Amino acid sequence: xxxxxxxxxxxxxxxxxxxxxxxxxxxxxxxxxxxxxxxxxxxxxxxxxxxxxxxxxxxxxxxxxxxxxxxxxxxxxxxxxxxxxxxxxxxxxxxxxxxxxxxxxxxxxxxxxxxxxxxxxxxxxxxxxxxxxxxxxxxxxxxxxxxxxxxxxxxxxxxxxxxxxxxxxxxxxxxxxx
Amino acid sequence: xxxxxxxxxxxxxxxxxxxxxxxxxxxxxxxxxxxxxxxxxxxxxxxxxxxxxxxxxxxxxxxxxxxxxxxxxxxxxxxxxxxxxxxxxxxxxxxxxxxxxxxxxxxxxxxxxxxxxxxxxxxxxxxxxxxxxxxxxxxxxxxxxxxxxxxxxxxxxxxxxxxxxxxxxxxxxxxxxxxxxxxxxxxxxxxxxxxxxxxxxxxxxxxxxxxxxxxxxxxxxxxxxxxxxxxxxxxxxxxxxxxxxxxxxxxxxxxxxxxxxxxxxxxxxxxxxxxxxxxxxxxxxxxxxxxxxxxxxxxxxxxxxxxxxxxxxxxxxxxxxxxxxxxxxxxxxxxxxxxxxxxxxxxxxxxxxxxxxxxxxxxxxxxxxxxxxxxxxxxxxxxxxxxxxxxxxxxxxxxxxxxxxxxxxxxxxxxxxxxxxxxxxxxxxxxxxxxxxxxxxxxxxxxxxxxxxxxxxxxxxxxxxxxxxxxxxxxxxxxxxxxxxxxxxxxxxxxxxxxxxxxxxxxxxxxxxxxxxxxxxxxxxxxxxxxxxxxxxxxxxxxxxxxxxxxxxxxxxxxxxxxxxxxxxxxxxxxxxxxxxxxxxxxxxxxxxxxxxxxxxxxxxxxxxxxxxxxxxxxxxxxxxxxxxxxxxxxxxxxxxxxxxxxxxxxxxxxxxxxxxxxxxxxxxxxxxxxxxx
Numbered sequence: 138x139x140x141x142x143x144x145x146x147x148x149x150x151x152x153x154x155x156x157x158x159x160x161x162x163x164x165x166x167x168x169x170x171x172x173x174x175x176x177x178x179x180x181x182x183x184x185x186x187x188x189x190x191x192x193x194x195x196x197x198x199x200x201x202x203x204x205x206x207x208x209x210x211x212x213x214x215x216x217x218x219x220x221x222x223x224x225x226x227x228x229x230x231x232x233x234x235x236x237x238x239x240x241x242x243x244x245x246x247x248x249x250x251x252x253x254x255x256x257x258x259x260x261x262x263x264x265x266x267x268x269x270x271x272x273x274x275x276x277x278x279x280x281x282x283x284x285x286x287x288x289x290x291x292x293x294x295x296x297x298x299x300x301x302x303x304x305x306x307x308x309x310x311x312x313x314x315x
Numbered sequence: 316x317x318x319x320x321x322x323x324x325x326x327x328x329x330x331x332x333x334x335x336x337x338x339x340x341x342x343x344x345x346x347x348x349x350x351x352x353x354x355x356x357x358x359x360x361x362x363x364x365x366x367x368x369x370x371x372x373x374x375x376x377x378x379x380x381x382x383x384x385x386x387x388x389x390x391x392x393x394x395x396x397x398x399x400x401x402x403x404x405x406x407x408x409x410x411x412x413x414x415x416x417x418x419x420x421x422x423x424x425x426x427x428x429x430x431x432x433x434x435x436x437x438x439x440x441x442x443x444x445x446x447x448x449x450x451x452x453x454x455x456x457x458x459x460x461x462x463x464x465x466x467x468x469x470x471x472x473x474x475x476x477x478x479x480x481x482x483x484x485x486x487x488x489x490x491x492x493x494x495x496x497x498x499x500x501x502x503x504x505x506x507x508x509x510x511x512x513x514x515x516x517x518x519x520x521x522x523x524x525x526x527x528x529x530x531x532x533x534x535x536x537x538x539x540x541x542x543x544x545x546x547x548x549x550x551x552x553x554x555x556x557x558x559x560x561x562x563x564x565x566x567x568x569x570x571x572x573x574x575x576x577x578x579x580x581x582x583x584x585x586x587x588x589x590x591x592x593x594x595x596x597x598x599x600x601x602x603x604x605x606x607x608x609x610x611x612x613x614x615x616x617x618x619x620x621x622x623x624x625x626x627x628x629x630x631x632x633x634x635x636x637x638x639x640x641x642x643x644x645x646x647x648x649x650x651x652x653x654x655x656x657x658x659x660x661x662x663x664x665x666x667x668x669x670x671x672x673x674x675x676x677x678x679x680x681x682x683x684x685x686x687x688x689x690x691x692x693x694x695x696x697x698x699x700x701x702x703x704x705x706x707x708x709x710x711x712x713x714x715x716x717x718x719x720x721x722x723x724x725x726x727x728x729x730x731x732x733x734x735x736x737x738x739x740x741x742x743x744x745x746x747x748x749x750x751x752x753x754x755x756x757x758x759x760x761x762x763x764x765x766x767x768x769x770x771x772x773x774x775x776x777x778x779x780x781x782x783x784x785x786x787x788x789x790x791x792x793x794x795x796x797x798x799x800x801x802x803x804x805x806x807x808x809x810x811x812x813x814x815x816x817x818x819x820x821x822x823x824x825x826x827x828x829x830x831x832x833x834x835x836x837x838x839x840x841x842x843x844x845x846x847x848x849x850x851x852x853x854x855x856x857x858x859x860x861x862x863x864x865x866x867x868x869x870x871x872x873x874x875x876x877x878x879x880x881x882x883x884x885x886x887x888x889x890x891x892x893x894x895x896x897x898x899x900x901x902x903x904x905x906x907x908x909x910x911x912x913x914x915x916x917x918x919x920x921x922x923x924x925x926x927x928x929x930x931x932x933x934x935x936x937x938x939x940x941x942x943x944x945x946x947x948x949x950x951x952x953x954x955x956x957x958x959x960x961x962x963x964x965x966x967x968x969x970x971x972x973x974x975x976x977x978x979x980x981x982x983x984x985x986x987x988x989x990x991x992x993x
Contacts, residue, residue, distance in 0.1 A: 255328070256502060257502075258947060261944065266948060268326070270959070
């Protein structure tokens with residue numbers, strides 16, 4: 138029973154993250170098409186805006202997923218024999234954060250990984266030769282961050298500590314902006 | 316817009332765009348050229364600017380294999396054979412030498428087209444295999460060697476500088492010890508599909524074509540079209556009366572170099588066919604052309620560089636009655652070989668000593684030589700005989716002699732060895748034929764400017780035209796026959812500097828104007844017709860044809876007009892010149908006697924792929940050809956990265972398992988004290 142509870146929500150969670158990313162990129166794409174292509178500063182600004190929108194959308198989808206799980210939890214609690222839901226919300230939080238992190242990490246790292254397969258390494262234009270190792274560690278940090286954010290977020294929503302929510306969103310924005 | 320390269324890829328690789336590869340060519344018994352591995356060859360870059368730098372590559376360098384950036388002046392046989400023999404070289408990039416190497420450079424053979432001409436052990440054995448005269452003493456034969464690593468030509472000096480800068484920054488050895496990682500490296504892709512010889516690759520291709528739904532052909536025969544035209548129109552689908560005599564004038568229109576599709580051929584091909592075109596124009600202006608006793612056929616052979624593809628095919632067609640003329644119709648043969656580098660204005664007349672031992676042939680050859688000498692009176696050209704003991708230089712005439720002892724002469728600017736020290740190389744350009752323009756001219760002005768080279772070639776054309784007129788039985792005074800130096804100059808500009816000029820644009824068909832793009836190259840290639848053939852055809856049509864008053868419909872379908880005489884003439888709808896004030900052109904219809912005839916070696920028609928009688932040259936097929944530079948990391952760094960990655964993976968799996976096992980403890984909901992049941 139334990140495996141079933143944890144394994145199933147992993148993939149829908151990842152899908153939710155992908156959908157949020159799709160929406161964010163759609164918004165960015167439309168805004169780029171509508172704007173002035175020549176203005177480099179504007180394009181850069183739009184890119185930053187796109188990144189911020191993406192973060193906000195991810196958090197929004199995380200919230201939506203929380204709501205979905207809450208509903209599922211209540212529903213299961215109603216129909217179960219001892220009035221308690223068989224799934225633990227803490228576990229859900231951890232799993233959701235982990236899946237979120239995995240898909241986010243895979244998405245950002247797969248490109249770099251594909252290019253590392255060739256014979257060359259980064260550096261001919263003056264960049265650091267430790268680019269690949271650094272990217273790998275950064276991706277690992279991102280996965281861990283998402284896991285922790287998931288746990289904190291769900292807990293905050295559960296106990297209605299909204300300042301925690303704000304902390305998660307703000308730190309996510311900060312991490313993306315670095 | 317096009318898909319942009321991934322930004323990480325752009326951080327890693329710098330693609331080299333202006334390069335030319337060396338590709339694999341095959342003949343009946345051998346393969347020549349270069350080959351890379353299927354996923355490209357990579358090596359650490361080393362710049363070799365003097366012979367001593369080679370020692371690092373061959374012996375001392377600690378990071379083999381090396382990818383060498385070779386200075387053009389060191390691209391000679393001795394260096395190349397040293398590189399060929401070692402496994403420490405994974406590829407070569409040659410930087411074109413500016414100015415051209417002063418001692419000459421020719422990757423062709425010392426004895427071009429040996430074995431496919433007329434001299435063999437059965438005919439003039441003392442002349443076979445260049446026993447008497449070595450025609451191309453500068454020839455190193457590099458083009459005919461087989462290399463198992465890729466060789467590219469760097470055409471752009473800026474790209475060469477980028478590579479040298481990368482080398483300076485990362486690869487320069489310090490104090491004799493090796494340089495440190497990361498090192499600058501280059502990767503060249505030029506994998507060729509064909510191997511061994513034409514016999515093997517054609518057999519494989521034909522098996523594929525016969526049995527496979529999706530055939531993978533591995534090589535293609537070199538083929539194109541010969542361009543021919545007659546002074547008096549003949550029925551191109553019928554047969555010419557055996558009594559009617561024809562004089563053939565011939566030149567080749569192709570060249571070659573070590574690298575694929577780099578064949579400027581200024582002296583070896585362009586000078587001769589431009590002179591020929593000017594002579595054809597001069598002859599067509601003569602008023603009593605239709606009264607001449609003999610006809611004149613202007614023939615431009617394609618593929619002569621590769622064992623006489625075009626001329627051997629024409630002789631074969633004549634023998635098998637597939638051509639309107641037969642060998643019996645040929646009265647005499649005049650060929651123009653390299654004519655731009657005349658010393659003291661002397662033009663040499665070469666004849667075949669073996670056939671001249673026959674009395675009747677000797678009489679006719681004597682007559683031919685006398686007429687030529689007479690025609691040079693008053694012109695700034697001195698014609699001299701090369702001598703009875705000299706054989707013919709490599710020329711299309713030799714293929715005709717193999718079939719029939721026709722009286723003929725080959726006109727060149729050299730008596731024994733070639734004057735051309737860059738025969739069949741990438742340096743056979745306008746500098747080689749001393750074609751210079753003053754500074755600061757616009758493209759239009761350059762097109763119209765008459766160079767000294769053009770004037771000298773026009774004189775040769777005048778002499779040839781006058782001689783031909785007399786040979787054909789013309790009785791009038793020949794002093795009116797003059798070749799136009801302006802036409803010669805425009806042709807030289809178009810065929811050597813810029814194909815996309817206003818004159819060429821005005822004389823071609825509207826739907827092929829896309830061919831006028833690149834720097835002119837005259838390689839025969841495998842997809843036909845090539846730009847050169849098209850342009851020679853249309854220039855000849857423009858210079859020798861007449862403008863007729865037909866509409867576009869009528870011009871494209873001349874069989875509908877009763878008086879069009881479709882078999883005698885070719886009709887072409889050309890786009891015309893640009894009106895000075897508007898952007899539209901005024902097209903018109905040109906009627907000429909210019910025809911194309913297929914120039915594919917008879918060996919492929921007869922499916923005798925191992926033939927020693929006909930040319931069997933084929934070009935391999937390939938998928939991708941490109942080059943790029945980047946940095947490579949040391950093996951140690953790569954292994955460390957891999958080990959750390961695997962370790963972290965194992966650690967994370969363990970952590971997940973741990974969390975999994977202790978999930979109850981970690982994620983238990985804190986119980987309400989009140990819910991505890993007693």
